[in-house]
Amino acid sequence: MKKLSSRIFSGIVFAFLYAPIAIVIIFSFNSSRRNIVFENFTFHWYKEMIGNDALLESFANTVIVASFSTLLAVIIGTLAAVAMFRYKFKGKGVIDALLYIPVVIPEVVLGISLLSIFAISNIPLGRISLIIAHTTFSIPFVVFTVRARLSGYDRAIEEAAMDLGANRFQVLTGITIPIILPGIISGAALAFTLSIDDFIISFFTTGVSSITFPLKIMESVRSGIRPDVYALSSIIMLITFIIVIISQAGSYRSSKKKK
Amino acid sequence: MFKSPVWRKKTIPLLSMISPVSAWLILLIALPLIYILIISFCSTNEAHNISFQFSLRNYAKLADPTIIGIYTNSLIISVLTTIICIVIAYPFAYIMALTTPFRKTLMMIFLMLPFWTNSIIRLYSWRTLLGRNGYINDFLLYIGLIDAPIEMMFTRGAVVLGMVYTLLPFMVLPIQTTIEKLDDSLIEASKDLGANFIRTFRYIILPLTAPGIFAGSIMVFIPSLGYFFVSDIMGGGGNQIIGNIISRQFKEASNWPFGSALSIMLIVITLIVVKIYTKSGGKIDELGMS
Numbered sequence: 001m002k003k004l005s006s007r008i009f010s011g012i013v014f015a016f017l018y019a020p021i022a023i024v025i026i027f028s029f030n031s032s033r034r035n036i037v038f039e040n041f042t043f044h045w046y047k048e049m050i051g052n053d054a055l056l057e058s059f060a061n062t063v064i065v066a067s068f069s070t071l072l073a074v075i076i077g078t079l080a081a082v083a084m085f086r087y088k089f090k091g092k093g094v095i096d097a098l099l100y101i102p103v104v105i106p107e108v109v110l111g112i113s114l115l116s117i118f119a120i121s122n123i124p125l126g127r128i129s130l131i132i133a134h135t136t137f138s139i140p141f142v143v144f145t146v147r148a149r150l151s152g153y154d155r156a157i158e159e160a161a162m163d164l165g166a167n168r169f170q171v172l173t174g175i176t177i178p179i180i181l182p183g184i185i186s187g188a189a190l191a192f193t194l195s196i197d198d199f200i201i202s203f204f205t206t207g208v209s210s211i212t213f214p215l216k217i218m219e220s221v222r223s224g225i226r227p228d229v230y231a232l233s234s235i236i237m238l239i240t241f242i243i244v245i246i247s248q249a250g251s252y253r254s255s256k257k258k259k
Numbered sequence: 260m261f262k263s264p265v266w267r268k269k270t271i272p273l274l275s276m277i278s279p280v281s282a283w284l285i286l287l288i289a290l291p292l293i294y295i296l297i298i299s300f301c302s303t304n305e306a307h308n309i310s311f312q313f314s315l316r317n318y319a320k321l322a323d324p325t326i327i328g329i330y331t332n333s334l335i336i337s338v339l340t341t342i343i344c345i346v347i348a349y350p351f352a353y354i355m356a357l358t359t360p361f362r363k364t365l366m367m368i369f370l371m372l373p374f375w376t377n378s379i380i381r382l383y384s385w386r387t388l389l390g391r392n393g394y395i396n397d398f399l400l401y402i403g404l405i406d407a408p409i410e411m412m413f414t415r416g417a418v419v420l421g422m423v424y425t426l427l428p429f430m431v432l433p434i435q436t437t438i439e440k441l442d443d444s445l446i447e448a449s450k451d452l453g454a455n456f457i458r459t460f461r462y463i464i465l466p467l468t469a470p471g472i473f474a475g476s477i478m479v480f481i482p483s484l485g486y487f488f489v490s491d492i493m494g495g496g497g498n499q500i501i502g503n504i505i506s507r508q509f510k511e512a513s514n515w516p517f518g519s520a521l522s523i524m525l526i527v528i529t530l531i532v533v534k535i536y537t538k539s540g541g542k543i544d545e546l547g548m549s
Contacts, residue, residue, distance in 0.1 A: 006350075006354040009350055009351070009354065010351060010354055010355075010366065013347060013351050014369060016424070017369075017370070017373050017424070017427070018369075018373070019388060020381045020382070020384040020385050020388065020424070021373060021376070021381060021384075023384040023387045023388060024380055024381065024384050027384070027387065035384070035386070035387050036387065036390065036392055036393075037392065075279075076279045076280050076283055077280070079275075079276040079277070079279060079280065080276065080277060080279070080280035082276060083272075083273055083276035083277045084277075087269065087273045089273060089277070091281070095277070095280065095281060095284060098284040098285070098288050098289060099284065100543055100546075101288050101292070102288065103546060104477075104481065104529060104533060104543075104546060105481075105525075105526060105529055106481055106482060106484055106485030106501075106502065106525055106529065107482070107485055107486075108485040108487060108501075108502045108505050108506060108522075108525075109292075109295075109485070109505070109522045109525055109526060110288075112295070112505060112506075112509045112518060112519070112522055113288075113291035113292050113294070113295045113522070114287065114291055115509060116291055116294055116295060116298070116515065116519075117286075117287065117290060117291040117294060120294065132287065133287075135283070136283065136287045136288065139280065139283060139284075143280070144544075193374075193375055196377075197375075197376075197377055197378055199378070199379060199488050200485070200486070200487070200488065200502075203506070204506075204509060204510075213377065214377060214378075214379050217377065217379045217380055217383070218379055218488060218491075221379070221383060221491065221492055225380070225383055229380065230380070230384075233376070233377055233380045236376065236377070237376045240372075240375045240376055241372060244368065244371075244372060244375055245368065248364065248367075248368050252361075252364045256360075
C-alpha cells in the first residue's frame with residue numbers, strides 16, 4: 001500500500017516534469033504552424049529547421065560561447081581551488097565571499113551590473129562580452145566542485161613523490177591533476193550546461209551580433225514559437241539525454257564496483 | 260629577497276595561481292556592484308545619460324504604489340513557489356532516499372534531465388497544455404468538471420506553476436541529502452518507544468531534515484524573485500515580478516540609476532533572507548548546486 005502510493009506520487013511528479021517535454025517533441029511533428037492542436041504527422045519542420053540559418057547560427061554561437069567560457073572558468077577556477085586548498089594567505093576570506101556572490105544573488109542583478117561595467121569600460125556588447133559574462137558566473141561552480149574533490153586530499157603523497165625524486169611538474173601532472181580531474185570534469189559539465197541554457201545574463205550582456213539560442217527562442221515567444229524551433233530542441237534534447245544516460249550509467253557501474 | 264626560499268616556494272606559485280581569479284572577481288563582480296551602488300544615487304538627464312549628482316530620488320521612487328504593488332506580487336509568487344516546492348519535493352526526496360540504489364540513481368537522472376535542456380522552450384510548451392483550447396481544459400470539459408474553458412495561462416497561478424516547474428530540482432537535492440544522512444537507529448528507537456509515524460516524523464525526522472528544507476528554500480526563493488522570463492512567458496504582461504521592473508529600466512526605459520536602486524533593494528532582500536538562513540544555523544556552502 002505504502003509502496004503503491006509512493007509510486008503514484010513520484011509518477012505524478014515525473015508527469016509534471018515531462019509533460020511539457022513531450023509536447024515539444026510531439027508538436028515538432030505537427031503539420032499546423034500553431035502549437036494548439038495536433039493535426040497531422042509531418043517531418044516538414046525538420047526540413048524547415050535545416051534551412052533556418054538564423055536559428056542554426058544562434059545555436060552554433062551558444063556552443064562557441066559555452067566552450068570558451070567553460071575553458072576559461074576551468075583554468076581560472078582550478079588554479080584558485082588548488083591555491084586556496086594549499087596555502088593560507090591574506091584576502092582568502094575576501095575571495096571566498098566574492099565567489100559566493102554570483103551563486104547567491106539573483107542573476108538579473110549580476111546581468112545588469114556586468115552590463116554597466118561593459119558600458120563604462122567601452123567593451124562592445126557581443127561575443128567577447130558574452131564569454132566574459134558567462135565565465136564570471138561559471139568560475140565559482142568550478143572552484144566549488146574542485147575544492148570538494150580536494151577536501152580529502154593528503155599532501156603527504158606529494159611529499160613522498162618529492163622524496164622519491166619527482167620534480168614539481170611531475171607531481172602536478174602525475175598526482176595532483178589525476179586526483180582532482182573528476183572535480184574538474186563535473187565543474188566543467190556544470191559550467192557548460194549553465195552557459196548553454198543561460199537566458200538572463202545573456203539578455204543583458206550581448207548585442208545583436210551575437211544572439212544565443214535561448215535569446216532567439218525568447219525573441220519569438222511573443223509572436224509564437226514555430227515548430228522548427230521545437231524540431232531543433234527535440235534533436236538537442238535527444239543528444240543530451242543520450243549523453244547524460246551513458247555518463248550516469250558509467251558512474252553508477254563504477255560506484256557499484258567500489259562497493 | 261627574490262632568492263629567499265619562502266618567496267620561491269610559496270609566494271611565486273601562490274601569486275600565479277591566485278591572481279587570475281582575484282583580478283576576475285574584483286573587476287567583474289566587486290567593481291560592477293560598487294558601480295551599481297554609486298549610480299543608484301545619481302539621476303538621468305533628457306538624453307538618458309547618467310548625471311553624477313547625488314540624489315535620493317531613485318530610492319524615494321521605490322515607495323511608488325505601482326512599484327510596491329509589483330514587489331508585493333513578486334514576494335507572494337516567491338513565497339507560494341517555495342511552499343509548493345517543499346510540499347512536492349519533501350515526499351519525493353523521502354521516496355528517493357528509501358528506495359533501492361538503482362531506483363534512486365534512476366530517479367535522480369530523470370529529475371535532473373529536464374534541467375539539462377532549454378528552460379524557455381519547456382516553459383513555452385505549457386501554453387499548449389494550459390491554454391483556452393489546451394489539453395487540460397479539454398480534459399476538464401470532458402469529465403464535466405467545468406462547463407466552459409477556464410483561463411489558466413497569463414495568471415498569477417501560471418507564473419507560480421512556471422517557477423515551481425523551473426526550480427523544483429533545487430528543493431529536492433538538499434532535502435534528499437539530509438534525509439540520506441538520517442540515522443535510522445533514531446527512528447527505530449522512536450518506534451520502539453511507542454511513537455507512531457506522525458510523532459516520529461514531527462519530533463525526529465522533521466527537525467533533523469530541516470536544514471535541507473532551509474537550504475532548498477533559499478535556492479528556490481531568491482532566484483524566483485528575479486526570473487523575469489518565467490513571468491514573461493507564463494504571466495503575460497499582468498503578473499510582473501521584481502526581475503521584470505529591473506530589466507525594463509536597463510532595456511526599454513533606459514533609466515539605469517532607478518534600475519540600480521531597484522537592484523540594490525533586491526540585494527538587500529537577498530541579504531536579509533541569507534542572514535535569516537545563517538542565523539538559524541544554515542551554512543552558506545550548502546547553497547551551491549553540487
